[in-house]
Amino acid sequence: MIVVPLGKDYELQDCPIARALELVGERWTILVIRDCFLGVRRFNDFLAHLDIPRAVLTNRLDRLVIEGMLKRREYCPGRNEYLLTKRGLSLWPILHSLAEWGDQEAAPRAGRRRLFAHVECGTDLDAAGACPACGIVPDAGDVEIRPGPGAELALRDDQVTRALLRPHRILEPLEITPARSTRSGHVRSFRRSAQATEQRLPSM
Numbered sequence: 001m002i003v004v005p006l007g008k009d010y011e012l013q014d015c016p017i018a019r020a021l022e023l024v025g026e027r028w029t030i031l032v033i034r035d036c037f038l039g040v041r042r043f044n045d046f047l048a049h050l051d052i053p054r055a056v057l058t059n060r061l062d063r064l065v066i067e068g069m070l071k072r073r074e075y076c077p078g079r080n081e082y083l084l085t086k087r088g089l090s091l092w093p094i095l096h097s098l099a100e101w102g103d104q105e106a107a108p109r110a111g112r113r114r115l116f117a118h119v120e121c122g123t124d125l126d127a128a129g130a131c132p133a134c135g136i137v138p139d140a141g142d143v144e145i146r147p148g149p150g151a152e153l154a155l156r157d158d159q160v161t162r163a164l165l166r167p168h169r170i171l172e173p174l175e176i177t178p179a180r181s182t183r184s185g186h187v188r189s190f191r192r193s194a195q196a197t198e199q200r201l202p203s204m
């Protein structure tokens with residue numbers, strides 16, 4: 001069987017959505033950007049949270065740097081972290097809308113994994129990313145993320161997932177404690193989650 005690799009662009013699609021997808025539409029890219037908003041900055045933390053091959057992660061990070069959406073910063077000799085640039089930060093409304101859409105159209109039965117609130121007043125953002133109390137659309141850095149009712153049923157048990165169980169301001173680096181999980185840890189977590197789901201959800 002001959003496998004023809006898919007191209008990365010939409011050469012004959014003269015359309016802004018196609019052009020946007022050429023920048024962020026490759027598999028994993030939008031999840032790398034999501035993690036940057038959540039406060040992930042270092043290669044091994046992306047790796048632990050995303051379970052993708054190192055080469056793929058390297059490719060996605062390099063591409064985002066080349067396209068000016070991430071910048072590298074050396075945090076100790078020979079080691080870099082990745083930060084969103086102004087161009088990358090401009091993706092926040094899209095990320096929030098995508099999360100809202102996912103919750104409405106593909107919501108887990110256990111409820112929302114993550115909730116977003118305006119830091120200034122603590123009010124939950126509406127579906128458009130605005131604060132109903134203040135009448136403004138806060139920048140990503142003025143938004144707090146906290147676990148929703150579905151968070152504790154997460155299938156994962158890596159250091160980033162655990163750090164995300166604490167409310168924190170978006171873009172601030174996560175307080176990540178050293179990894180303790182193994183593949184079997186993930187499986188245990190999954191089983192625990194499945195049992196919890198059975199206990200909590202009404203029968204259909």
Ligand SMILES: [Zn+2]
Pocket residue numbers: 118120121122123131132133134135
């Ligand atoms: Zn507010």
